[in-house]
Amino acid sequence: MLRQIGIPVASVLVFLGLWELLVWVNGWPNFKMASPSDLPPAYIRYWELFLVMGWQTLWRTVAGLALAVLVGTAIGMIIGFSRIARDALYPLLVGFNAIPKATLVPVISLIFIGQHDFNTVLMAFMISFFPIAVSVGIGLSTLEPEYRDILRSLGASRFTIFRKIALPKTLPEFFGALKVSVTLAFIGTNLVEIVSPHGRGLGALFKSGETNGDYPLMFAVLIALAFLGIVLYYAVVYLEKIFAGWAERPQS
Amino acid sequence: MENLIDIKGVTHAYKTESGPLPVLDGLDVAVPEGTFAAVVGPSGCGKSTLTRLVAGLMKPDEGEVWLHGERVKGPRKTVGMAFQNPVLLEWRTILQNVILPLEIVAPSMSQKDREARAHELLDMVGLTGFDDKRPSELSGGMRQRASLCRSLVHKPEVLIMDEPFGALDAFTREDLWQTMRDLRAAEPFTCVLITHDLRESVFLGDQVIVLSGRPARTQYVMPIDLPKDRTLDVLYTPEVADMLHILRDQIKIAQGREPEVH
Ligand SMILES: Nc1ncnc2c1ncn2[C@@H]1O[C@H](COP(=O)(O)OP(=O)(O)OP(=O)(O)O)[C@@H](O)[C@H]1O
Ligand SMILES: [Mg+2]
Numbered sequence: 001m002l003r004q005i006g007i008p009v010a011s012v013l014v015f016l017g018l019w020e021l022l023v024w025v026n027g028w029p030n031f032k033m034a035s036p037s038d039l040p041p042a043y044i045r046y047w048e049l050f051l052v053m054g055w056q057t058l059w060r061t062v063a064g065l066a067l068a069v070l071v072g073t074a075i076g077m078i079i080g081f082s083r084i085a086r087d088a089l090y091p092l093l094v095g096f097n098a099i100p101k102a103t104l105v106p107v108i109s110l111i112f113i114g115q116h117d118f119n120t121v122l123m124a125f126m127i128s129f130f131p132i133a134v135s136v137g138i139g140l141s142t143l144e145p146e147y148r149d150i151l152r153s154l155g156a157s158r159f160t161i162f163r164k165i166a167l168p169k170t171l172p173e174f175f176g177a178l179k180v181s182v183t184l185a186f187i188g189t190n191l192v193e194i195v196s197p198h199g200r201g202l203g204a205l206f207k208s209g210e211t212n213g214d215y216p217l218m219f220a221v222l223i224a225l226a227f228l229g230i231v232l233y234y235a236v237v238y239l240e241k242i243f244a245g246w247a248e249r250p251q252s
Numbered sequence: 253m254e255n256l257i258d259i260k261g262v263t264h265a266y267k268t269e270s271g272p273l274p275v276l277d278g279l280d281v282a283v284p285e286g287t288f289a290a291v292v293g294p295s296g297c298g299k300s301t302l303t304r305l306v307a308g309l310m311k312p313d314e315g316e317v318w319l320h321g322e323r324v325k326g327p328r329k330t331v332g333m334a335f336q337n338p339v340l341l342e343w344r345t346i347l348q349n350v351i352l353p354l355e356i357v358a359p360s361m362s363q364k365d366r367e368a369r370a371h372e373l374l375d376m377v378g379l380t381g382f383d384d385k386r387p388s389e390l391s392g393g394m395r396q397r398a399s400l401c402r403s404l405v406h407k408p409e410v411l412i413m414d415e416p417f418g419a420l421d422a423f424t425r426e427d428l429w430q431t432m433r434d435l436r437a438a439e440p441f442t443c444v445l446i447t448h449d450l451r452e453s454v455f456l457g458d459q460v461i462v463l464s465g466r467p468a469r470t471q472y473v474m475p476i477d478l479p480k481d482r483t484l485d486v487l488y489t490p491e492v493a494d495m496l497h498i499l500r501d502q503i504k505i506a507q508g509r510e511p512e513v514h
Contacts, residue, residue: 009422147341149304150352151356153328154329154331164352168341246343
Protein backbone atom coordinates (compact mmCIF):
# COMPACT_ATOMS: atom_id res chain seq x y z
CA MET A 1 0.00 0.00 0.00
CA LEU A 2 2.82 2.36 0.92
CA ARG A 3 4.54 1.42 -2.32
CA GLN A 4 1.41 1.77 -4.40
CA ILE A 5 0.64 5.27 -3.20
CA GLY A 6 3.97 6.50 -1.89
CA ILE A 7 5.98 6.03 -5.07
CA PRO A 8 3.59 7.84 -7.45
CA VAL A 9 3.15 10.71 -4.94
CA ALA A 10 6.90 11.02 -4.48
CA SER A 11 7.47 11.08 -8.24
CA VAL A 12 4.91 13.87 -8.65
CA LEU A 13 6.58 15.88 -5.86
CA VAL A 14 10.00 15.42 -7.47
CA PHE A 15 8.54 16.53 -10.80
CA LEU A 16 7.04 19.71 -9.26
CA GLY A 17 10.34 20.42 -7.49
CA LEU A 18 12.34 20.14 -10.72
CA TRP A 19 9.83 22.34 -12.52
CA GLU A 20 10.09 25.04 -9.83
CA LEU A 21 13.86 24.79 -9.96
CA LEU A 22 13.95 25.10 -13.75
CA VAL A 23 11.88 28.28 -13.71
CA TRP A 24 13.87 29.72 -10.79
CA VAL A 25 17.31 28.97 -12.28
CA ASN A 26 16.42 30.47 -15.63
CA GLY A 27 14.66 33.38 -14.02
CA TRP A 28 11.73 32.98 -16.41
CA PRO A 29 8.91 35.48 -16.00
CA ASN A 30 5.33 34.29 -15.58
CA PHE A 31 4.36 34.88 -19.19
CA LYS A 32 7.08 32.52 -20.37
CA MET A 33 6.47 29.72 -17.93
CA ALA A 34 4.58 29.75 -14.65
CA SER A 35 6.04 27.79 -11.78
CA PRO A 36 4.22 25.43 -9.41
CA SER A 37 4.19 28.04 -6.66
CA ASP A 38 2.07 30.30 -8.91
CA LEU A 39 -0.64 27.67 -9.17
CA PRO A 40 -2.21 27.61 -5.66
CA PRO A 41 -3.11 31.32 -5.85
CA ALA A 42 -4.80 30.68 -9.21
CA TYR A 43 -6.79 27.76 -7.78
CA ILE A 44 -7.77 29.78 -4.70
CA ARG A 45 -8.95 32.70 -6.77
CA TYR A 46 -10.96 30.69 -9.30
CA TRP A 47 -11.89 27.58 -7.34
CA GLU A 48 -15.58 27.90 -8.14
CA LEU A 49 -14.85 28.21 -11.84
CA PHE A 50 -12.55 25.20 -11.68
CA LEU A 51 -15.26 23.09 -10.08
CA VAL A 52 -17.97 24.10 -12.56
CA MET A 53 -15.77 23.92 -15.66
CA GLY A 54 -14.00 20.77 -14.49
CA TRP A 55 -17.36 19.09 -14.07
CA GLN A 56 -18.40 20.22 -17.57
CA THR A 57 -15.27 18.74 -19.09
CA LEU A 58 -15.53 15.57 -17.07
CA TRP A 59 -19.12 14.66 -17.84
CA ARG A 60 -18.79 15.43 -21.54
CA THR A 61 -15.66 13.32 -21.78
CA VAL A 62 -17.29 10.42 -19.95
CA ALA A 63 -20.42 10.72 -22.10
CA GLY A 64 -18.33 10.72 -25.29
CA LEU A 65 -16.36 7.77 -24.01
CA ALA A 66 -19.51 5.83 -23.14
CA LEU A 67 -20.78 6.45 -26.65
CA ALA A 68 -17.40 5.33 -28.03
CA VAL A 69 -17.61 2.11 -26.01
CA LEU A 70 -21.12 1.32 -27.30
CA VAL A 71 -20.53 2.21 -30.94
CA GLY A 72 -16.92 0.99 -30.97
CA THR A 73 -17.93 -2.40 -29.57
CA ALA A 74 -20.78 -2.67 -32.06
CA ILE A 75 -18.50 -1.86 -35.00
CA GLY A 76 -15.87 -4.22 -33.59
CA MET A 77 -18.45 -7.02 -33.44
CA ILE A 78 -19.49 -6.38 -37.04
CA ILE A 79 -15.94 -6.41 -38.43
CA GLY A 80 -14.97 -9.24 -36.11
CA PHE A 81 -17.69 -11.61 -37.23
CA SER A 82 -18.10 -10.78 -40.90
CA ARG A 83 -15.27 -10.86 -43.37
CA ILE A 84 -17.23 -8.87 -45.91
CA ALA A 85 -18.01 -6.15 -43.37
CA ARG A 86 -14.35 -6.09 -42.41
CA ASP A 87 -13.22 -5.56 -45.99
CA ALA A 88 -15.91 -2.94 -46.51
CA LEU A 89 -15.50 -0.96 -43.29
CA TYR A 90 -11.75 -0.92 -42.68
CA PRO A 91 -10.84 1.63 -45.37
CA LEU A 92 -13.65 3.90 -44.20
CA LEU A 93 -12.62 3.60 -40.54
CA VAL A 94 -8.95 4.17 -41.22
CA GLY A 95 -9.72 7.10 -43.50
CA PHE A 96 -11.99 8.68 -40.94
CA ASN A 97 -9.46 8.17 -38.20
CA ALA A 98 -6.74 9.82 -40.31
CA ILE A 99 -8.70 13.09 -40.64
CA PRO A 100 -7.29 15.61 -38.16
CA LYS A 101 -10.24 16.17 -35.87
CA ALA A 102 -9.57 19.89 -35.54
CA THR A 103 -10.78 20.27 -39.11
CA LEU A 104 -14.11 18.75 -38.11
CA VAL A 105 -14.87 21.30 -35.41
CA PRO A 106 -16.17 23.96 -37.80
CA VAL A 107 -18.05 21.28 -39.73
CA ILE A 108 -19.98 19.93 -36.78
CA SER A 109 -20.54 23.35 -35.27
CA LEU A 110 -22.17 24.37 -38.56
CA ILE A 111 -24.33 21.26 -38.68
CA PHE A 112 -25.40 21.50 -35.05
CA ILE A 113 -25.36 25.24 -34.47
CA GLY A 114 -25.32 26.26 -30.83
CA GLN A 115 -25.43 22.69 -29.51
CA HIS A 116 -22.26 23.13 -27.50
CA ASP A 117 -22.77 20.16 -25.19
CA PHE A 118 -23.76 17.90 -28.01
CA ASN A 119 -20.89 18.97 -30.24
CA THR A 120 -18.36 18.41 -27.49
CA VAL A 121 -19.64 14.94 -26.65
CA LEU A 122 -19.76 14.10 -30.35
CA MET A 123 -16.13 15.11 -30.83
CA ALA A 124 -14.98 13.17 -27.77
CA PHE A 125 -16.76 10.17 -29.24
CA MET A 126 -15.44 10.57 -32.79
CA ILE A 127 -11.85 10.83 -31.70
CA SER A 128 -11.94 7.90 -29.28
CA PHE A 129 -14.03 5.07 -30.75
CA PHE A 130 -11.45 3.85 -33.26
CA PRO A 131 -9.07 1.98 -30.91
CA ILE A 132 -12.04 0.25 -29.30
CA ALA A 133 -13.55 -0.84 -32.62
CA VAL A 134 -10.23 -2.17 -33.91
CA SER A 135 -9.30 -4.04 -30.73
CA VAL A 136 -12.70 -5.70 -30.35
CA GLY A 137 -12.68 -6.55 -34.07
CA ILE A 138 -9.22 -8.11 -33.91
CA GLY A 139 -10.04 -9.90 -30.66
CA LEU A 140 -13.10 -11.52 -32.20
CA SER A 141 -11.61 -12.37 -35.59
CA THR A 142 -8.53 -13.99 -34.07
CA LEU A 143 -10.50 -16.22 -31.70
CA GLU A 144 -9.04 -19.71 -32.19
CA PRO A 145 -11.59 -22.01 -33.87
CA GLU A 146 -11.28 -24.56 -31.05
CA TYR A 147 -12.70 -22.04 -28.59
CA ARG A 148 -15.78 -21.70 -30.75
CA ASP A 149 -15.99 -25.43 -31.39
CA ILE A 150 -16.16 -26.53 -27.75
CA LEU A 151 -19.55 -24.80 -27.49
CA ARG A 152 -20.64 -25.02 -31.11
CA SER A 153 -20.29 -28.81 -31.06
CA LEU A 154 -22.93 -28.83 -28.30
CA GLY A 155 -25.33 -26.85 -30.45
CA ALA A 156 -24.85 -23.52 -28.64
CA SER A 157 -26.14 -20.45 -30.46
CA ARG A 158 -23.85 -17.77 -31.85
CA PHE A 159 -25.04 -15.42 -29.14
CA THR A 160 -24.22 -17.91 -26.38
CA ILE A 161 -20.75 -18.43 -27.84
CA PHE A 162 -20.27 -14.66 -27.97
CA ARG A 163 -21.44 -14.17 -24.39
CA LYS A 164 -19.60 -17.08 -22.79
CA ILE A 165 -16.38 -17.09 -24.81
CA ALA A 166 -15.73 -14.34 -27.36
CA LEU A 167 -16.75 -11.42 -25.15
CA PRO A 168 -14.78 -12.32 -22.01
CA LYS A 169 -11.80 -13.36 -24.11
CA THR A 170 -11.54 -9.93 -25.77
CA LEU A 171 -11.90 -7.99 -22.49
CA PRO A 172 -8.13 -7.53 -21.92
CA GLU A 173 -7.70 -6.05 -25.42
CA PHE A 174 -10.81 -3.96 -24.89
CA PHE A 175 -9.45 -2.41 -21.71
CA GLY A 176 -6.08 -1.80 -23.32
CA ALA A 177 -7.87 0.17 -26.03
CA LEU A 178 -10.07 1.96 -23.50
CA LYS A 179 -6.98 3.34 -21.75
CA VAL A 180 -5.89 4.91 -25.03
CA SER A 181 -9.42 6.15 -25.72
CA VAL A 182 -9.71 7.91 -22.35
CA THR A 183 -6.85 10.22 -23.24
CA LEU A 184 -8.13 10.74 -26.77
CA ALA A 185 -11.62 11.60 -25.54
CA PHE A 186 -10.11 14.35 -23.36
CA ILE A 187 -8.36 15.78 -26.36
CA GLY A 188 -11.65 15.80 -28.26
CA THR A 189 -13.56 17.53 -25.49
CA ASN A 190 -10.95 20.23 -25.03
CA LEU A 191 -10.58 20.81 -28.72
CA VAL A 192 -14.21 21.89 -28.98
CA GLU A 193 -14.12 23.78 -25.68
CA ILE A 194 -11.12 25.82 -26.76
CA VAL A 195 -12.14 26.47 -30.34
CA SER A 196 -15.84 27.24 -29.83
CA PRO A 197 -16.72 30.83 -29.12
CA HIS A 198 -18.56 31.13 -25.78
CA GLY A 199 -17.50 27.60 -24.92
CA ARG A 200 -17.61 26.09 -21.47
CA GLY A 201 -15.41 23.64 -19.65
CA LEU A 202 -11.73 23.70 -18.73
CA GLY A 203 -10.81 24.34 -22.36
CA ALA A 204 -12.84 27.57 -22.33
CA LEU A 205 -11.24 28.54 -19.03
CA PHE A 206 -7.85 28.03 -20.63
CA LYS A 207 -8.83 30.30 -23.47
CA SER A 208 -10.07 33.02 -21.17
CA GLY A 209 -6.72 32.83 -19.35
CA GLU A 210 -5.04 33.31 -22.70
CA THR A 211 -7.26 36.23 -23.67
CA ASN A 212 -6.64 37.99 -20.35
CA GLY A 213 -2.93 37.25 -20.22
CA ASP A 214 -3.43 35.29 -16.99
CA TYR A 215 -0.60 32.80 -17.43
CA PRO A 216 -0.79 31.12 -14.02
CA LEU A 217 -4.46 30.39 -14.78
CA MET A 218 -3.53 28.73 -18.08
CA PHE A 219 -1.00 26.50 -16.37
CA ALA A 220 -3.44 25.79 -13.56
CA VAL A 221 -5.94 24.57 -16.18
CA LEU A 222 -3.33 22.31 -17.75
CA ILE A 223 -2.59 20.74 -14.38
CA ALA A 224 -6.29 20.34 -13.65
CA LEU A 225 -6.71 18.57 -17.01
CA ALA A 226 -3.80 16.28 -16.22
CA PHE A 227 -5.41 15.52 -12.87
CA LEU A 228 -8.78 14.66 -14.45
CA GLY A 229 -6.98 12.51 -17.03
CA ILE A 230 -5.25 10.58 -14.27
CA VAL A 231 -8.51 10.10 -12.37
CA LEU A 232 -10.32 8.73 -15.44
CA TYR A 233 -7.40 6.54 -16.42
CA TYR A 234 -7.26 4.91 -13.01
CA ALA A 235 -11.02 4.48 -13.04
CA VAL A 236 -10.49 2.36 -16.16
CA VAL A 237 -7.65 0.48 -14.49
CA TYR A 238 -9.97 -0.24 -11.57
CA LEU A 239 -12.70 -1.57 -13.86
CA GLU A 240 -10.11 -3.66 -15.67
CA LYS A 241 -9.02 -5.23 -12.38
CA ILE A 242 -12.61 -6.21 -11.68
CA PHE A 243 -13.60 -7.50 -15.10
CA ALA A 244 -10.33 -8.68 -16.63
CA GLY A 245 -8.13 -9.22 -13.59
CA TRP A 246 -7.73 -12.86 -14.62
CA ALA A 247 -5.52 -11.80 -17.53
CA GLU A 248 -2.87 -10.48 -15.16
CA ARG A 249 -0.10 -13.00 -14.66
CA PRO A 250 0.85 -13.49 -11.03
CA GLN A 251 4.13 -11.64 -10.46
CA SER A 252 6.99 -13.52 -8.95
CA MET B 253 -23.30 -54.98 -31.89
CA GLU B 254 -24.81 -51.86 -33.42
CA ASN B 255 -22.47 -49.30 -34.91
CA LEU B 256 -22.73 -46.08 -32.98
CA ILE B 257 -20.79 -44.19 -35.63
CA ASP B 258 -21.17 -45.06 -39.28
CA ILE B 259 -19.32 -43.08 -41.91
CA LYS B 260 -20.28 -44.22 -45.37
CA GLY B 261 -18.49 -43.15 -48.51
CA VAL B 262 -17.74 -39.63 -47.30
CA THR B 263 -16.06 -37.38 -49.84
CA HIS B 264 -15.16 -33.80 -49.06
CA ALA B 265 -13.17 -30.98 -50.63
CA TYR B 266 -12.30 -27.58 -49.17
CA LYS B 267 -12.78 -24.55 -51.36
CA THR B 268 -9.49 -22.70 -51.49
CA GLU B 269 -8.24 -19.79 -53.55
CA SER B 270 -6.40 -22.17 -55.87
CA GLY B 271 -9.49 -24.31 -56.48
CA PRO B 272 -11.05 -27.22 -54.58
CA LEU B 273 -8.74 -29.23 -52.33
CA PRO B 274 -10.02 -32.83 -52.08
CA VAL B 275 -9.47 -34.00 -48.51
CA LEU B 276 -11.62 -37.11 -48.04
CA ASP B 277 -12.33 -39.58 -50.82
CA GLY B 278 -14.98 -42.24 -50.18
CA LEU B 279 -14.07 -42.72 -46.54
CA ASP B 280 -15.70 -45.57 -44.60
CA VAL B 281 -15.45 -45.89 -40.84
CA ALA B 282 -17.59 -47.99 -38.50
CA VAL B 283 -17.32 -47.76 -34.72
CA PRO B 284 -19.48 -50.17 -32.65
CA GLU B 285 -21.14 -48.81 -29.53
CA GLY B 286 -18.88 -48.61 -26.51
CA THR B 287 -15.66 -49.20 -28.45
CA PHE B 288 -12.61 -47.11 -29.06
CA ALA B 289 -11.42 -46.31 -32.58
CA ALA B 290 -7.92 -44.90 -32.97
CA VAL B 291 -7.32 -43.13 -36.28
CA VAL B 292 -3.81 -42.64 -37.62
CA GLY B 293 -2.59 -41.26 -40.93
CA PRO B 294 -0.06 -38.96 -42.56
CA SER B 295 0.03 -35.33 -41.54
CA GLY B 296 -2.53 -33.19 -43.34
CA CYS B 297 -4.48 -36.16 -44.72
CA GLY B 298 -7.83 -35.04 -43.34
CA LYS B 299 -8.07 -36.45 -39.83
CA SER B 300 -9.26 -33.24 -38.18
CA THR B 301 -11.77 -32.85 -41.00
CA LEU B 302 -13.12 -36.28 -40.08
CA THR B 303 -13.64 -35.21 -36.44
CA ARG B 304 -15.49 -32.06 -37.54
CA LEU B 305 -17.80 -34.16 -39.72
CA VAL B 306 -18.61 -36.58 -36.90
CA ALA B 307 -19.24 -33.64 -34.54
CA GLY B 308 -21.66 -32.15 -37.05
CA LEU B 309 -19.61 -28.96 -37.37
CA MET B 310 -19.42 -29.50 -41.14
CA LYS B 311 -21.45 -31.29 -43.78
CA PRO B 312 -19.67 -33.58 -46.25
CA ASP B 313 -19.97 -32.93 -49.98
CA GLU B 314 -20.95 -36.55 -50.54
CA GLY B 315 -21.66 -39.60 -48.41
CA GLU B 316 -23.35 -39.98 -45.04
CA VAL B 317 -22.41 -39.72 -41.39
CA TRP B 318 -24.68 -41.66 -39.01
CA LEU B 319 -24.68 -41.41 -35.26
CA HIS B 320 -26.78 -43.77 -33.19
CA GLY B 321 -28.99 -44.59 -36.15
CA GLU B 322 -29.59 -40.94 -37.05
CA ARG B 323 -28.15 -39.00 -39.93
CA VAL B 324 -25.87 -36.23 -38.61
CA LYS B 325 -27.17 -32.89 -39.85
CA GLY B 326 -25.65 -30.52 -37.29
CA PRO B 327 -24.11 -30.35 -33.83
CA ARG B 328 -25.74 -32.46 -31.11
CA LYS B 329 -25.58 -32.37 -27.35
CA THR B 330 -24.45 -36.00 -27.09
CA VAL B 331 -20.95 -35.28 -28.38
CA GLY B 332 -17.87 -34.31 -26.39
CA MET B 333 -14.73 -32.88 -27.96
CA ALA B 334 -11.11 -32.53 -26.84
CA PHE B 335 -8.23 -31.02 -28.78
CA GLN B 336 -4.46 -30.88 -28.66
CA ASN B 337 -4.81 -27.41 -27.16
CA PRO B 338 -6.79 -27.85 -23.91
CA VAL B 339 -8.68 -24.58 -24.67
CA LEU B 340 -9.52 -23.86 -21.05
CA LEU B 341 -11.09 -20.46 -20.40
CA GLU B 342 -8.59 -18.36 -18.45
CA TRP B 343 -11.27 -16.30 -16.71
CA ARG B 344 -12.90 -19.35 -15.20
CA THR B 345 -11.63 -21.59 -12.43
CA ILE B 346 -10.98 -25.25 -13.18
CA LEU B 347 -14.33 -26.23 -11.67
CA GLN B 348 -16.19 -23.59 -13.71
CA ASN B 349 -14.37 -24.73 -16.84
CA VAL B 350 -15.47 -28.32 -16.34
CA ILE B 351 -19.07 -27.24 -15.75
CA LEU B 352 -19.28 -25.18 -18.98
CA PRO B 353 -20.96 -27.83 -21.22
CA LEU B 354 -23.65 -28.42 -18.57
CA GLU B 355 -24.61 -24.73 -18.80
CA ILE B 356 -25.47 -25.36 -22.47
CA VAL B 357 -26.76 -28.92 -22.38
CA ALA B 358 -28.57 -28.96 -19.02
CA PRO B 359 -29.70 -25.40 -18.28
CA SER B 360 -32.17 -26.59 -15.65
CA MET B 361 -29.62 -28.61 -13.66
CA SER B 362 -28.90 -27.02 -10.27
CA GLN B 363 -25.47 -25.53 -9.64
CA LYS B 364 -25.00 -27.99 -6.79
CA ASP B 365 -25.62 -30.99 -9.03
CA ARG B 366 -23.33 -29.57 -11.69
CA GLU B 367 -20.54 -29.17 -9.20
CA ALA B 368 -21.08 -32.64 -7.81
CA ARG B 369 -20.84 -34.08 -11.31
CA ALA B 370 -17.67 -32.09 -12.04
CA HIS B 371 -16.11 -33.26 -8.77
CA GLU B 372 -16.83 -36.86 -9.68
CA LEU B 373 -14.68 -36.49 -12.80
CA LEU B 374 -12.00 -34.27 -11.28
CA ASP B 375 -11.51 -36.90 -8.58
CA MET B 376 -11.24 -39.64 -11.21
CA VAL B 377 -8.46 -37.88 -13.13
CA GLY B 378 -6.53 -36.92 -10.00
CA LEU B 379 -7.40 -33.23 -9.85
CA THR B 380 -9.00 -33.32 -6.41
CA GLY B 381 -8.54 -29.96 -4.66
CA PHE B 382 -7.79 -27.98 -7.82
CA ASP B 383 -11.35 -26.55 -8.08
CA ASP B 384 -10.49 -22.93 -7.54
CA LYS B 385 -7.19 -22.85 -9.43
CA ARG B 386 -6.89 -20.92 -12.68
CA PRO B 387 -5.81 -22.83 -15.79
CA SER B 388 -2.54 -20.85 -15.86
CA GLU B 389 -1.64 -22.33 -12.47
CA LEU B 390 -1.73 -25.91 -13.81
CA SER B 391 0.88 -27.92 -15.70
CA GLY B 392 0.23 -28.96 -19.29
CA GLY B 393 -0.76 -32.49 -18.29
CA MET B 394 -3.13 -31.24 -15.60
CA ARG B 395 -4.76 -28.84 -18.04
CA GLN B 396 -5.35 -31.68 -20.46
CA ARG B 397 -6.90 -33.70 -17.63
CA ALA B 398 -9.25 -30.82 -16.87
CA SER B 399 -10.06 -30.56 -20.55
CA LEU B 400 -10.93 -34.29 -20.60
CA CYS B 401 -13.26 -33.76 -17.64
CA ARG B 402 -14.99 -30.96 -19.51
CA SER B 403 -15.52 -33.09 -22.61
CA LEU B 404 -17.08 -35.87 -20.51
CA VAL B 405 -19.06 -33.88 -17.93
CA HIS B 406 -22.36 -34.08 -19.83
CA LYS B 407 -21.99 -37.87 -20.31
CA PRO B 408 -21.71 -37.76 -24.10
CA GLU B 409 -22.37 -40.87 -26.17
CA VAL B 410 -19.35 -40.08 -28.29
CA LEU B 411 -16.03 -38.59 -27.28
CA ILE B 412 -14.05 -37.14 -30.18
CA MET B 413 -10.41 -36.40 -29.49
CA ASP B 414 -8.04 -34.73 -31.95
CA GLU B 415 -4.44 -35.46 -30.87
CA PRO B 416 -5.27 -34.64 -27.24
CA PHE B 417 -1.91 -35.82 -25.89
CA GLY B 418 0.21 -34.59 -28.80
CA ALA B 419 1.80 -31.70 -26.95
CA LEU B 420 2.70 -33.63 -23.80
CA ASP B 421 5.98 -35.28 -22.85
CA ALA B 422 6.24 -39.06 -23.09
CA PHE B 423 5.79 -39.81 -19.38
CA THR B 424 2.81 -37.50 -18.93
CA ARG B 425 1.30 -38.98 -22.06
CA GLU B 426 1.52 -42.52 -20.68
CA ASP B 427 -0.10 -41.35 -17.44
CA LEU B 428 -2.96 -39.93 -19.43
CA TRP B 429 -3.39 -43.15 -21.44
CA GLN B 430 -4.02 -44.91 -18.16
CA THR B 431 -6.40 -42.17 -17.02
CA MET B 432 -8.27 -42.56 -20.30
CA ARG B 433 -8.54 -46.32 -19.81
CA ASP B 434 -9.87 -45.87 -16.25
CA LEU B 435 -12.41 -43.27 -17.35
CA ARG B 436 -13.77 -45.66 -19.95
CA ALA B 437 -14.01 -48.45 -17.41
CA ALA B 438 -15.95 -46.18 -15.03
CA GLU B 439 -18.37 -44.67 -17.57
CA PRO B 440 -18.48 -46.41 -20.94
CA PHE B 441 -18.60 -44.19 -24.01
CA THR B 442 -17.75 -44.57 -27.67
CA CYS B 443 -14.55 -42.86 -28.68
CA VAL B 444 -12.77 -41.64 -31.78
CA LEU B 445 -9.16 -40.72 -31.12
CA ILE B 446 -6.95 -39.04 -33.71
CA THR B 447 -3.30 -39.62 -32.94
CA HIS B 448 0.20 -39.62 -34.41
CA ASP B 449 1.46 -42.09 -31.84
CA LEU B 450 1.16 -45.75 -32.89
CA ARG B 451 1.78 -47.06 -29.36
CA GLU B 452 -1.03 -44.85 -28.13
CA SER B 453 -3.36 -46.18 -30.82
CA VAL B 454 -2.64 -49.79 -29.85
CA PHE B 455 -2.81 -49.20 -26.09
CA LEU B 456 -6.15 -47.37 -26.18
CA GLY B 457 -7.86 -48.68 -29.31
CA ASP B 458 -10.23 -51.56 -29.94
CA GLN B 459 -9.41 -50.97 -33.58
CA VAL B 460 -6.79 -48.87 -35.34
CA ILE B 461 -7.82 -47.24 -38.60
CA VAL B 462 -5.06 -46.16 -40.97
CA LEU B 463 -6.02 -43.43 -43.42
CA SER B 464 -4.25 -43.02 -46.75
CA GLY B 465 -2.55 -39.79 -47.76
CA ARG B 466 -4.71 -36.88 -48.92
CA PRO B 467 -7.38 -37.30 -50.17
CA ALA B 468 -7.93 -39.82 -47.38
CA ARG B 469 -9.76 -43.11 -47.62
CA THR B 470 -9.69 -46.03 -45.23
CA GLN B 471 -6.50 -47.86 -46.13
CA TYR B 472 -6.26 -50.45 -43.39
CA VAL B 473 -8.16 -51.50 -40.26
CA MET B 474 -6.49 -53.46 -37.48
CA PRO B 475 -8.65 -54.98 -34.74
CA ILE B 476 -6.88 -54.92 -31.38
CA ASP B 477 -7.74 -58.02 -29.38
CA LEU B 478 -6.09 -57.14 -26.11
CA PRO B 479 -7.80 -57.27 -22.70
CA LYS B 480 -9.79 -54.13 -21.82
CA ASP B 481 -7.82 -53.60 -18.61
CA ARG B 482 -4.48 -53.69 -20.38
CA THR B 483 -1.45 -52.20 -18.65
CA LEU B 484 1.52 -50.41 -20.20
CA ASP B 485 3.49 -53.70 -19.99
CA VAL B 486 1.42 -54.99 -22.89
CA LEU B 487 3.30 -52.59 -25.14
CA TYR B 488 6.48 -54.60 -24.61
CA THR B 489 5.05 -57.97 -25.69
CA PRO B 490 6.08 -59.55 -29.02
CA GLU B 491 2.42 -59.58 -30.05
CA VAL B 492 2.18 -55.79 -29.82
CA ALA B 493 5.61 -55.36 -31.40
CA ASP B 494 4.26 -57.19 -34.47
CA MET B 495 1.17 -54.97 -34.56
CA LEU B 496 3.32 -51.85 -34.37
CA HIS B 497 5.45 -53.14 -37.23
CA ILE B 498 2.46 -53.68 -39.46
CA LEU B 499 1.03 -50.26 -38.59
CA ARG B 500 4.33 -48.57 -39.28
CA ASP B 501 4.49 -50.19 -42.71
CA GLN B 502 0.94 -49.08 -43.40
CA ILE B 503 1.82 -45.50 -42.51
CA LYS B 504 4.80 -45.69 -44.87
CA ILE B 505 2.49 -46.84 -47.65
CA ALA B 506 0.05 -44.05 -46.79
CA GLN B 507 2.89 -41.56 -47.06
CA GLY B 508 3.69 -42.98 -50.49
CA ARG B 509 6.97 -44.57 -49.42
CA GLU B 510 8.17 -48.16 -49.76
CA PRO B 511 7.66 -50.30 -46.64
CA GLU B 512 10.92 -51.58 -45.18
CA VAL B 513 11.80 -55.21 -45.88
CA HIS B 514 11.98 -57.26 -42.67
N1 LIG C 1 -10.97 -24.65 -43.48
C1 LIG C 1 -10.12 -25.10 -44.42
N2 LIG C 1 -10.05 -24.52 -45.62
C2 LIG C 1 -9.19 -24.95 -46.56
N3 LIG C 1 -8.36 -25.98 -46.40
C3 LIG C 1 -8.37 -26.61 -45.20
C4 LIG C 1 -9.25 -26.20 -44.16
N4 LIG C 1 -9.04 -27.00 -43.10
C5 LIG C 1 -8.08 -27.86 -43.47
N5 LIG C 1 -7.67 -27.63 -44.73
C6 LIG C 1 -6.68 -28.42 -45.47
O1 LIG C 1 -7.19 -29.72 -45.61
C7 LIG C 1 -6.18 -30.69 -45.41
C8 LIG C 1 -6.60 -31.64 -44.30
O2 LIG C 1 -6.70 -30.90 -43.09
P1 LIG C 1 -6.90 -31.60 -41.69
O3 LIG C 1 -6.75 -30.57 -40.66
O4 LIG C 1 -8.16 -32.38 -41.71
O5 LIG C 1 -5.66 -32.60 -41.67
P2 LIG C 1 -5.08 -33.47 -40.46
O6 LIG C 1 -4.98 -34.87 -40.93
O7 LIG C 1 -5.84 -33.23 -39.22
O8 LIG C 1 -3.62 -32.86 -40.33
P3 LIG C 1 -2.64 -32.90 -39.06
O9 LIG C 1 -2.13 -34.28 -38.96
O10 LIG C 1 -1.57 -31.93 -39.43
O11 LIG C 1 -3.45 -32.48 -37.87
C9 LIG C 1 -4.92 -29.93 -45.10
O12 LIG C 1 -4.13 -29.89 -46.27
C10 LIG C 1 -5.38 -28.55 -44.73
O13 LIG C 1 -4.43 -27.60 -45.17
MG1 LIG D 1 -5.35 -32.28 -37.37
